[in-house]
Amino acid sequence: MILYKDIIKEDDQRLYQKSKEVEIPLTDEDIKLLHDLNEYLENGYNDELVKELEIRPGVGLASVQIGVLKRIFVIYAYNEKGELFHFGVVNPKIISESTELTFLPTGEGCLSVDRDVEGLVHRPKRITAKFHKYDFKTKKLEEVTMKFENYIAIVFQHEYDHLNGIMFMDRIDKINPFFVPENSKPILFAGEDTEE
DSSP, rough: OOOOOGGGOOGGGGGGSOOOOOSSSSHHHHHHHHHHHHHHHHHTTTTHHHHHOOOOHHHHSEGGGTTBBBBBEEEEETTSOEEEEEEEEEEEEEEESSSSEEEOTOOOOOOOOSSOOOSSOOEEEEEEEEEEEEEEETTTTEEEEEEEEEHHHHHHHHHHHTTTTTTTTSSSSSSSSSSOOTTEEEEOOOOOOOOO
């Protein structure tokens, strides 16, 4: 079981390296990796386990964050309408993105960064991605092309960045961290703050 202490933090150089594609069909090792990442995120939604295991909840987790440089991550997040997006992502490629941008007014967070980072991260509001999607209920893997928008697009891009060795802080304007371009609008998100 992955615990918060097992997640590598921002001073670890592995977070700044590119992860490698994995072979399809997945090996047993890669399937276990997906389930381990998923278990951590699932446990983060259980208040008792959060206290007992000292888990810091999150909405996405990439395998590099536990030191495994593979192009794999898991999303377990509710969008601003309360719809659940829960699946494993293997070998993703973002194939198109909108010129319109969006951002979280409170800024982004990351399980690999245990400090508050001030500043806004502007990302494409809509993306289309091609990847192998892993369903945790059926344990099936299928190649898909999916469109994401708003909050889930942000979560997907945040995790995708991890596979390319990019941290969210790298995307904050160094001179004016709270600058908002004309083509960027905030996400209006009801509910508690969550971190990718």
